[in-house]
Amino acid sequence: MSDMLLSDAERQDALDVLEEHVRTGRLDIDEYGTRSAKVTAAKRVSELVPLFDDLPSPRPSALLNGATAPQVPVMSGGSPLANFLTRGAVPIAIILAVAVLILSRGRLLIISIALPMVVAMLAGPRRRR
Numbered sequence: 813m814s815d816m817l818l819s820d821a822e823r824q825d826a827l828d829v830l831e832e833h834v835r836t837g838r839l840d841i842d843e844y845g846t847r848s849a850k851v852t853a854a855k856r857v858s859e860l861v862p863l864f865d866d867l868p869s870p871r872p873s874a875l876l877n878g879a880t881a882p883q884v885p886v887m888s889g890g891s892p893l894a895n896f897l898t899r900g901a902v903p904i905a906i907i908l909a910v911a912v913l914i915l916s917r918g919r920l921l922i923i924s925i926a927l928p929m930v931v932a933m934l935a936g937p938r939r940r941r
Contacts, residue, residue, distance in 0.1 A: 816857050818874060826851045826860055826872035833867055 818826075830848055833839045839847070847863050854860055857874045864871055 818854055822874040829870050829872045832870055
């Protein structure tokens with residue numbers, strides 16, 4: 813799997829992940845430049861491995877899907893906890909949300925809609941990089 817060819821989308825994803833590491837302060841701009849040049853020149857998934865070995869999550873999707881990526885344990889479908897998290901938690905959250913809405917007579921709904929709008933207005937316009 814590690815000798816699979818990279819697609820343009822996988823290469824772009826790897827560049828996006830490097831940008832995230834720059835934003836969080838894990839990489840400086842010089843290191844980003846070096847690694848992004850290597851990502852752009854990479855032809856195979858195995859060429860990405862050394863570029864992300866010393867970095868924590870997030871990881872490029874090509875590494876997560878390949879055999880070179882560390883294996884993440886997945887909860888089995890037979891586990892009671894997995895069943896609850898995949899099937900039980902969402903309906904319970906919906907029921908609780910409806911109960912809170914009914915008990916607050918809709919006042920909480922108004923607050924939950926108005927508060928983000930006020931915060932957005934106070935924060936001002938967002939600039940895109």
